[in-house]
Amino acid sequence: MVPGAPLRLPATAVRATSTPTLDGLDNDAVWQGAPMVDAFQEYQPRVGGEPRFRTEVRVAYDDRALYVFARMHDSAPDSIIALLSRRDVRTSSDHFIVVLDSYHDRRTGYEFAVNPAGVKRDYLVYNDSNEDGTWDAIWDVATRVDSLGWTAEFRLPFSQFRFPEQSAHTFGLMFLREIARTGERVSWPLFRRDAQGFISQAGDLVGLQNIPSPRRLEVTPYVLTKNTTRASDGGARTHPQQSTVGADLKMGLASNLTLDAAVNPDFGQVEADPSVLNLSAFEQYFEERRPFFLEGAGIFEFRNFCGDIDTGCRGLLYSRRIGRAPQLMGRYGDAASPQQSTILGAAKVTGRTRSGLSVGMLDVVTERMVGAEGRTIEPMTNYAVARLQQDLANGQSGVGAMVTAVHRSLDEWTTPWLRREAYTGGIDGRHRFGGRNYEATFSLSGSMVRGDARSIHQLQTDGVHRYQRPDDGLTVDSTRTSLAGLAQRVSLSKFGGGVTRFQFVYQRFTPGYETNDLGFQARADEQIARGWYAFQLLKPTTYYRRAFINSNIGTNWSAAGLNTWNSFNTNWHIELPTQWWLHWGITAQSIAPAYDDRVARGGPAVRVPSGFNYSVGVEGDPRRVLIPTLFIGGRRGDEGRHRSFWVEPNLQFRASSRFSTSLSASWQRADISAQWVRNRTDNVTGALQSLFAPLDQTTFSSSIRLNFTATPTLSLQVWGQPYLSTGDYDRLMLPAAPRAAKYADRWRVTAEDGGGFQFREWRSNVVARWEYRPGSTVFLVWQHGRSGYEDQSGQFAFGPEMRDLFGLPPNNTFLLKVSYWLNP
Incomplete structure (x- = not known):
């Protein structure tokens, strides 16, 4: 109570x-x-x-x-x-x-x-x-x-x-x-x-x-047939029809422990990831969508990283690493190579004892994937995770521990590029107090990776670490065969009582901290401090049903103390008596001088220009047949040289109790004052040169959804997304005085034209689902995609861009999957 x-x-x-x-x-x-x-x-x-x-x-x-x-x-x-x-x-x-x-x-x-x-x-x-x-x-x-x-x-x-x-x-x-x-x-x-x-x-x-212990054994075998075509330089290539048999198993090991196992699992019925053109210095994060890894995922949470308070924490387990696209596809693969690593088998044990001990263990084996001429594009790999959490003081407090391990069977093609083994481990704790309204947490974790000196050298210079930066005090050691690091995190929060809420977080990662073999980590060598304070007005008045007023302040430094980012934000969200929502927010960036030490991809730290972002939005009454939503926003900064504007409309229409559809769009026009283009070696001095250029970019995307439900167990879902982005670079620039406050002092313009790009992509899923008996389903799926990237500049033109998009060669997958739930 x-x-x-x-x-x-x-x-x-x-x-x-x-x-x-x-x-x-x-x-x-x-x-x-x-x-x-x-x-x-x-x-x-x-x-x-x-x-x-x-x-x-x-x-x-x-x-x-x-x-x-x-x-x-x-x-x-x-x-x-x-x-x-x-x-x-x-x-x-x-x-x-x-x-x-x-x-x-x-x-x-x-x-x-x-x-x-x-x-x-x-x-x-x-x-x-x-x-x-x-x-x-x-x-x-x-x-x-x-x-x-x-x-x-x-x-x-x-x-x-x-x-x-x-x-x-x-x-x-x-x-x-x-x-x-x-x-x-x-x-x-x-x-x-x-x-x-x-x-x-x-x-x-x-x-x-006197409830008897239930017999807990569930087996769900499935059969699957799949036909695929893949675009290649010579046109579409049809792969042989694949027929697969697999099974999912759920078994009670004890009254409080459950084993989930999957043999030869397939996740072809899962919706594709949205299209993204990532021009940043960091890896793109995608949400997990596969049911085996999502179910019970909460027990494997480990709070060792929070990039932004409102986007949550990412920890030592990022299950998208398992069954990933082969890592050496770009080096050894071709159009006939597999697009994903095959999961041979997976097992997960989860549960909670009477004493309040939560247990989670996961073990997965993926198959060796072969590319052109029999060369390995992803080695056979074993992934293992163990997690324990013990509640104390009737759930008011708790402590936990977590370890992960990755072992790869390397060969002559993979040894220079991939780590042979990777380990992480950590402890964490939490304590609620003040009538359960306040909570303090901590975590301490460490990492160790081992491999050939060439793979560890590559790790030191990749986007997470960048030991080769000229102004960071770090040096690359080409003889190392291992890399290790530590991370710490503490937080104090108020999530209940009265109308006020707050959270303060501090975390630190040493330069050698590395979790990306099984976790998700954008960068190492970083300290982060965040503060969030909010008023939550939950008592209805004449003017609103509820309102949330938030303020955020944050700053980042390198481990050596270089300020790399700082900002202040306030955002308001108000539900009107009509159940419409109003939103607005504004962010001031680089209130104090900050220097981005990753934007040059191994080059010098560059001053982060000051500026501000803004957004406003309105959402319609969700009870209505037609529900409109509109958000707009933009950014101004860098002495007026950085300008952007975006608009995101959305319309949901419920034609009947069985049929609904939604159409959303996003359009953005951005003049970016300095976008990294590429690095090169100076022909005279042999020094690394980081090339930037002003970028004029226009991006359009849309998401179309159609849902038809014949009965609660029979449904059809259609999803499609076109994505178009065109960019035109101005003259290339080199950092002159990269930490200078003024734009003109910061850059030296060259006579070279920066070129441009045109990126077009279409992704879609059509899924018919029939649960013909409880736990037993039939999936009929059509996945369709087209993608093309060209290094050429041009002006964005919607009509021609869409015509060119659907002129690209297609990738198609047709899949029929039938499962049958057994409870022997």
């Missing part, structure tokens, strides 16, 4: 003598005698308000499952919003949600949600408030709209969640109801949005007696 919250009676589950018929009706005998939970309170927009409509819930159980019957009264049943979508897709519908904390640890739990159309969503909750939407359990629910409102009758098998073996159980329990047309949300017990945490606010479910 949250400190200071009122006392409340627990909910009581009764044992069912016969299995309730899952039909959305309350005429089963068990529902006539089960105690009612009806003391719901409004938590949004008014905290603790009296609900407009009554909600009644009863709970029962037998040896195999927990049953919940919920009656949502509504004075206008014909106005209840019930939209169809595929499973796990949230719509602007009414919803009823059951939250279970079966460990009763106040930190982990499960959510089961349904709307009146019978569309299911489920989530695994960890760290008290983080939701993992990729968790899919096998459960049933029946819904019905009638003259009194609507009902939902759940069957939640005990095999789908975890609890210790004992004769009597108490589960954490919470019910939530969302009424779409009024924007009202109610709960039992009262969920306070001004308090930290979610699962810790649950009530208790008692009465569960």
Whole structure:
């Protein structure tokens, strides 16, 4: 219970003598005698308000499952919003949600949600408030709209969640109801949005007696056939049809531990990454989309890096490294080479003991991938991860440890370029205090990589480390066969109590810190300090339903103390009584002198020009058939030489409960005062020269989505994205006095023209999904892509650019995947 919250009676589950018929009706005998939970309170927009409509819930159980019957009264049943979508897709519908904390640890739990159309969503909750939407359990629910409102009758098998073996159980329990047309949300017990945490606010479910340990074994074999064509210099190349057999396994090793395994997994039904043209000095980060790695990913979080407070932390495990595009494709590959590394097998053990110890272990083996003339483009590799977290003081505190290891089977082609082995390890801790409103955290981690001297030399000079920079005090050692480093992080946060919130973070990475064999790290040799302060106004007034006012300040230095970035930002987000949203923000950059030591890709640090960014936006009422959104923004700086403007409109249209579509676009015009172009060696002195140029760039992209849902188990999704970017460089420039305050002193213009580029890309997915029985699915997928890059300047012209885009040779993949869920 949250400190200071009122006392409340627990909910009581009764044992069912016969299995309730899952039909959305309350005429089963068990529902006539089960105690009612009806003391719901409004938590949004008014905290603790009296609900407009009554909600009644009863709970029962037998040896195999927990049953919940919920009656949502509504004075206008014909106005209840019930939209169809595929499973796990949230719509602007009414919803009823059951939250279970079966460990009763106040930190982990499960959510089961349904709307009146019978569309299911489920989530695994960890760290008290983080939701993992990729968790899919096998459960049933029946819904019905009638003259009194609507009902939902759940069957939640005990095999789908975890609890210790004992004769009597108490589960954490919470019910939530969302009424779409009024924007009202109610709960039992009262969920306070001004308090930290979610699962810790649950009530208790008692009465569960002598539940036998469920048999937890699930096997999902699948068969897959795939046809692909790939663009090549000689035109499209058709690859032989591939037929694959694989399987997923889920098995209970103990009452609290689960083994997930995959043999020859395939993720062809996953939507492609969005197109990006990355002109920065750092690697592009892409979100994980594969269900095997997403489910239960929260247990592997390790807070050793936060680049920006509002984008979250990236730690020692970046699972996109597993099954990646072959690293030596550009060196040894050709059009016939595989595009992704094959995962031969993967196993994951996760769970939580009665004493509050969370366990996570992951091991994956990927196959050796071969390119042109039999040369290795990705060696056989083993990836291993282990994570432990121990709760203390009833979940108020905790400590943890994590280690990762990568072992590669190198050969003559891969030894000069890849590390043979890589290890990371760390410890972390957290402590909540002040009525659970405040939290302090820390982490300490280290890394070690080993390999041939040539591969370690390459590592020292890559974009993460840049030991060759002339003004950093670091030196490249071409004889090294290993590299090691440390990282530290501390934070102090206030996430509950009153209207104010804040967070302060400091972190440091030594120059040799390296986690990119299995983690994600943009750069080493860095210190970061961030501060965030906010007002969260959650009590509705005449002028708004809620408002969030944020201020951020941050600065970066190298480990030696060179200031590389600093800024101040404020952003406001206001929900109006009409449920429209207003947004605006402004950022001032380089308030104090700062010098970018990576922009020259191994050259000297260059002064970061001062300037400011701005953005404004408006979002429409999500309850409407037509939902418009518009954001605009831009940047000004570098004595007026850097100018940009962008606009991002979006329109969502719901033609019926079954069909919806959205169209978004992004257009940006930028005059960049100094963009790095390339490095070269001076013919006379042999010194490295970093070449820059002013860049005139126009970029357009769009995202088109069509969704048709025939039933909650049969759906069709279409997604497409064109991406066009044209850039024209002015005369090339060399740094003259790269740290000079004035632009004219900073650069020396040459007589060489910088050229330009034209980048065009189309990516699309068409996915038909049919869950023909619980846990068993058929996927029919068409993935289509076109991509082209030319080193030539030109003016952006939308019509010709689009025609040229669809004139590029295509890449196509046609895939049929059928899986069958077995629970022997």
